[in-house]
Amino acid sequence: MEVMKPYVKYLGKGGAILAFSCCFAGGLCVLGSCKGKDLVGVGWGLYFIGKAFFVGPMLWLATEQLELAWLSHKQHNINNTTE
Numbered sequence: 001m002e003v004m005k006p007y008v009k010y011l012g013k014g015g016a017i018l019a020f021s022c023c024f025a026g027g028l029c030v031l032g033s034c035k036g037k038d039l040v041g042v043g044w045g046l047y048f049i050g051k052a053f054f055v056g057p058m059l060w061l062a063t064e065q066l067e068l069a070w071l072s073h074k075q076h077n078i079n080n081t082t083e
Contacts, residue, residue, distance in 0.1 A: 012063030020056025023048050 027048030034041025 009063060009067060012066065013060060016056050016059035016063065019059055020052045023052035023055060027052065 027045045030041055031045035
């Protein structure tokens, strides 16, 4: 059976790590710059931190799901050609 191209998995997981890191760092920067005095700034900072904890894991899980779907599709094609 042919294996999924590794760069697809690495790009997906790398993108998840990058998205988490950028959103989290951006949220910390916004929180650090407003020093808790600006309510809108605190809201934006917390939004980006929360976004980091949603977007990063969702991209990671989507990459895992893509790999499973690809393997299932390949297995289905192998079963159809042998019958």
